[in-house]
Amino acid sequence: MLPKALFFYALSLAPMLAFAAPSPAAKKEIGQLMDALSHSGCQFQRNGSWYGAVEARAHLQRKYDYLLKKGKVDTAEQFIQRAASESSMSGRPYRVKCQGREQDASTWFGGQLRKLRHTIAPAR
Template identity: 60%
Template structure:
C-alpha cells in the first residue's frame, strides 16, 4: 500500500496541472494578437505603455498563471491577467485613437466576443 501512495503522490501533480483547452489557448492568443495589431495604448499603475510592451507584460502574467493552473479559459485570463495589477489592484485602462479611455477588461471582453462571433464551426 505504501508504494501506491508514493506513486499517487508523484502522479497527482501532473494530472492536476492540466493545460487550458486548445480553444482557450487560441482565444487567449487571439486577444494578445488583437492588442498587438491595435494602435491602442495600455495603462498600468498610472503609466501608459505601447502595445508591444503591454503584450510582453500580459504574456509574463499569463505564463505565471499557467504554471499555477489559473488560466483555463479566456475569461480567466481577462479577469486574472488583463484587468488589473496583481500588485496594486489598480484597474488597467486601454486608450485607442478616437475613442474614450476604457477599462482593459471591457476592451478584452469586446475582443473576445468578436473572436467568438467570427469563429468558423469545425475549426
C-alpha cells in the same frame, strides 16, 4: 489497511490534479486576444503609466506565463480576469485607450473575445 493508504495517497495527489491546463482552443483564443492588443494601435495603462500595445502585450505574456506555471488559467475568460484586468501588485484596474476612447481593459478584452467568437461561430 491497504485501501486506507491508497485513499490518503490519492488525496495527496488531489492538489496536483486540480491544476488543469488550457485547452488548445483556449490557448488559441488567448493568443488571439494578445494579438488583437499588439496590432490595435491602442495604449495600455497600468499603475498610472501608459504603454504602447507591444509593450503591454509583453507584460501580459509574462503574467500569463506565470499563471500557466501556477495552473491558474484555463480559459480566455480567466486570462482576462486574472492577467489582463488589473495589476497584481497594486490592484489598480488596467485601462485601454483606442482612438481617444478609454475603458477598463477587462471591458476591452471582453469585447475582443466576443468579436473573436462571433467571427468564428458558424452561421445559422
